Amino acid sequence: MRIVERQTLSREGVNIHEYQGKALFREEGVAVQEGVHCTTVDQAMEAYDSLESKVVAVKSQIHAGGRGKGNLYCPDTGNLQMEGGVKIASSRDEVETYSKNILGNILVTKQSGPDGKMVNNLYIEAGCEIAHEYYLALLVDREKDAILVMASTEGGVDIEEVAETTPQAIHKAWTDSSGKLPMGADSAMADSLGLTGSSKDSFKEMLGRLVSMFVSRDCSMVEINPLVRTEDGAMIALDSKISFDDNASFRHPWRAEMRDMSEEEEVEIRANKSGLSYVKLDGNIGCLVNGAGLAMASMDVIKLYGGEPANFLDIGGGANKESITTAFGIILEDQNVEGILVNIFGGIIRCDMVARSIIDASREVGLSVPLVVRFSGTNHEEGRNVLEESSLEVTTVSTLADGAEAIVAATVGVDA
Amino acid sequence: MTEYGTDVVGGVTPGKGGQVVDLPGRSVPVYDTMGQAVSETNADVTVIYVPARFAAAAIVEAADAFNEIKGEGLIVCITEGIPILDMIRCIAHISEMPGIRLIGPNCPGIITPGENGGCKVGIMPGYIHAKGRIGIISKSGTLTYEAVAQTMSVGEGQTTCIGIGGDPISGTGFIDCLAAFEEDPETEAVVMIGEIGGTAEEDAAAWAADNFSKPIVGFVAGATAPPGKRMGHAGAIISGGKGTAEEKFSAFEKAGIHIARDPSKIGEVLVSVLIEAGLREP
Numbered sequence: 001m002r003i004v005e006r007q008t009l010s011r012e013g014v015n016i017h018e019y020q021g022k023a024l025f026r027e028e029g030v031a032v033q034e035g036v037h038c039t040t041v042d043q044a045m046e047a048y049d050s051l052e053s054k055v056v057a058v059k060s061q062i063h064a065g066g067r068g069k070g071n072l073y074c075p076d077t078g079n080l081q082m083e084g085g086v087k088i089a090s091s092r093d094e095v096e097t098y099s100k101n102i103l104g105n106i107l108v109t110k111q112s113g114p115d116g117k118m119v120n121n122l123y124i125e126a127g128c129e130i131a132h133e134y135y136l137a138l139l140v141d142r143e144k145d146a147i148l149v150m151a152s153t154e155g156g157v158d159i160e161e162v163a164e165t166t167p168q169a170i171h172k173a174w175t176d177s178s179g180k181l182p183m184g185a186d187s188a189m190a191d192s193l194g195l196t197g198s199s200k201d202s203f204k205e206m207l208g209r210l211v212s213m214f215v216s217r218d219c220s221m222v223e224i225n226p227l228v229r230t231e232d233g234a235m236i237a238l239d240s241k242i243s244f245d246d247n248a249s250f251r252h253p254w255r256a257e258m259r260d261m262s263e264e265e266e267v268e269i270r271a272n273k274s275g276l277s278y279v280k281l282d283g284n285i286g287c288l289v290n291g292a293g294l295a296m297a298s299m300d301v302i303k304l305y306g307g308e309p310a311n312f313l314d315i316g317g318g319a320n321k322e323s324i325t326t327a328f329g330i331i332l333e334d335q336n337v338e339g340i341l342v343n344i345f346g347g348i349i350r351c352d353m354v355a356r357s358i359i360d361a362s363r364e365v366g367l368s369v370p371l372v373v374r375f376s377g378t379n380h381e382e383g384r385n386v387l388e389e390s391s392l393e394v395t396t397v398s399t400l401a402d403g404a405e406a407i408v409a410a411t412v413g414v415d416a
Numbered sequence: 417m418t419e420y421g422t423d424v425v426g427g428v429t430p431g432k433g434g435q436v437v438d439l440p441g442r443s444v445p446v447y448d449t450m451g452q453a454v455s456e457t458n459a460d461v462t463v464i465y466v467p468a469r470f471a472a473a474a475i476v477e478a479a480d481a482f483n484e485i486k487g488e489g490l491i492v493c494i495t496e497g498i499p500i501l502d503m504i505r506c507i508a509h510i511s512e513m514p515g516i517r518l519i520g521p522n523c524p525g526i527i528t529p530g531e532n533g534g535c536k537v538g539i540m541p542g543y544i545h546a547k548g549r550i551g552i553i554s555k556s557g558t559l560t561y562e563a564v565a566q567t568m569s570v571g572e573g574q575t576t577c578i579g580i581g582g583d584p585i586s587g588t589g590f591i592d593c594l595a596a597f598e599e600d601p602e603t604e605a606v607v608m609i610g611e612i613g614g615t616a617e618e619d620a621a622a623w624a625a626d627n628f629s630k631p632i633v634g635f636v637a638g639a640t641a642p643p644g645k646r647m648g649h650a651g652a653i654i655s656g657g658k659g660t661a662e663e664k665f666s667a668f669e670k671a672g673i674h675i676a677r678d679p680s681k682i683g684e685v686l687v688s689v690l691i692e693a694g695l696r697e698p
Contacts, residue, residue, distance in 0.1 A: 140504070140584060140585070142585060145504055145511075146504060147504070177512070179501075179504070218500075218501055220500060245499055245501065247499045248500070251469070279642075289558075291556060291557045293555065293582065293609070294556065294557075294559045296559075296612070296637040296638040296641055297559050297637040299640040300637060300639045300640050301679060301680055303639070317539075317557075345558040347541050347561060348539050376561070377544060399565075399569075400562065400680040401678075401681070404680070
């Protein structure tokens with residue numbers, strides 16, 4: 001029952017900001033409060049005037065969750081600027097103070113990582129009279145091959161904690177083979193949340209719209225925490241956290257405009273453009289591998305032999321000379337890298353092609369650290385011959401264990 | 417595939433029906449639809465390389481053709497990057513056809529080595545395999561080849577190697593494969609390769625503890641992967657205490673599966689397991 005956390009933390013999908021998610025909700029007929037997206041303090045104050053609501057929420061917009069309990073730090077001094085990345089303001093002056101403390105500062109939350117995220121976007125939203133806070137989420141259940149809807153009366157809090165302490169407080173329903181919830185599931189869920197009358201009706205309507213939005217927009221997660229019941233019985237999505245399945249981006253061109261590049265690692269984007277899958281880590285041994293599983297296994301073996309991987313890098317099945325050159329360049333940009341292990345098990349990829357690419361790439365990027373190459377599979381002997389006949393300084397091995405041992409030994413030498 | 421010995425009887429590409437393709441040692445016809453292809457050739461298996469955006473529809477077309485014409489069939493889908501909801505719809509569709517089995521997507525396929533060549537449906541390098549008594553199941557592509565190389569390094573061949581793919585939503589899972597290996601008299605031990613993310617490994621371990629009588633050697637890739645980061649495969653993500661390599665290893669141990677924490681030691685562990693089970697001379 002930790003599925004929420006798994007999905008929430010994952011970078012599996014294309015993430016968007018709360019204000020963008022709420023714009024989608026509005027388009028889909030899911031009830032939200034009036035709100036304005038701002039990037040300056042002046043805009044925030046104008047927004048306060050235009051919303052004609054005495055009380056507003058001033059909300060930091062970053063992709064990580066846990067904003068309300070996060071802290072803002074000044075990027076220059078590192079000093080604490082303000083506690084809480086989401087503030088309730090009841091005057092124009094308060095909006096000004098909070099906006100100044102948020103925009104241009106670094107928000108660190110439980111989910112943002114220790115470095116936090118610079119806040120460049122703000123959402124000013126009209127307040128409402130809250131009678132109760134609920135939790136509602138839709139996500140892909142990989143074990144049941146269906147969309148899972150989860151709801152709880154314990155909204156506004158850390159849902160992982162609820163899952164841990166009172167799992168019975170989380171109610172679940174799955175879509176059936178038609179891609180919809182089975183008849184009566186929405187009613188049953190409303191009942192288990194204790195919703196009656198017009199609140200029950202608006203919950204059912206919202207749930208129906210969310211399920212069809214999840215499908216039509218190829219979401220991988222929609223999380224509303226909190227979903228609130230107002231004093232007059234309306235159900236309103238007071239938050240939105242939406243991720244899309246990137247595999248389906250080709251049929252949703254509108255997503256491109258929603259992408260916030262400042263939320264993504266520049267080097268990972270660059271790697272992606274070349275068909276590479278790269279994640280930077282903290283160690284000193286660069287890895288270049290074909291296949292995600294083998295790449296992870298290579299990292300594991302390096303660690304078991306006493307080294308620390310500097311990165312995950314899967315060159316993919318369509319690798320060529322250009323992408324391998326890019327891969328070497330990206331690995332060597334990392335100043336911590338003191339050696340590189342290439343581990344190729346040829347299938348569709350031919351080791352001799354990789355060997356020639358390595359030679360060209362090393363000339364182009366000026367390879368200056370020890371290189372160990374393990375070839376196995378398709379054309380491994382040819383690949384080895386190409387490397388050995390070249391002037392490149394390289395250690396060739398035939399097993400993963402030998403490769404890990406050799407690169408760890410070579411990089412320990414660098415340290416000493 | 418034909419070079420390895422697979423009996424390829426035809427191909428399907430819409431708009432290219434009527435053409436003939438020359439493969440090593442034979443020429444085969446191309447059809448416009450799976451329905452025509454299955455009717456004309458009586459094929460048992462199809463392998464799908466269709467681009468991601470059309471792949472789920474291709475799986476459904478193949479399933480319908482096999483189901484209507486023969487009532488059974490095996491579909492192997494190699495394609496990577498199929499939209500998740502397409503796969504959910506696709507699995508829902510074929511789950512109503514008891515005779516249809518899907519392997520993948522995003523997998524290297526399935527291979528059964530024979531005395532000389534064998535049957536290969538996929539993209540793995542055939543020559544690294546040899547006929548033997550070890551079954552291999554893996555979520556990963558190239559890591560499956562590594563497992564094969566490990567068994568070969570200790571003089572053991574394979575009965576069948578199945579790459580089930582690392583996508584969040586896929587067809588045949590670990591348990592389906594274990595059940596098949598339990599039934600297969602030629603398989604005497606199994607190597608199972610998992611990956612971080614999801615709970616398929618834990619579920620399979622729990623199932624195996626009650627239902628699987630042969631020794632299993634297990635490895636899970638991604639012990640060093642940081643939480644919350646995507647590691648290439650859409651499925652390979654860990655976070656928040658579920659789906660970590662450590663949890664999967666301990667689920668394996670609890671179920672009596674022999675673990676190899678070092679993937680380069682899978683062969684060694686396999687040897688000790690076979691000796692322990694009295695299947696190999698010390």
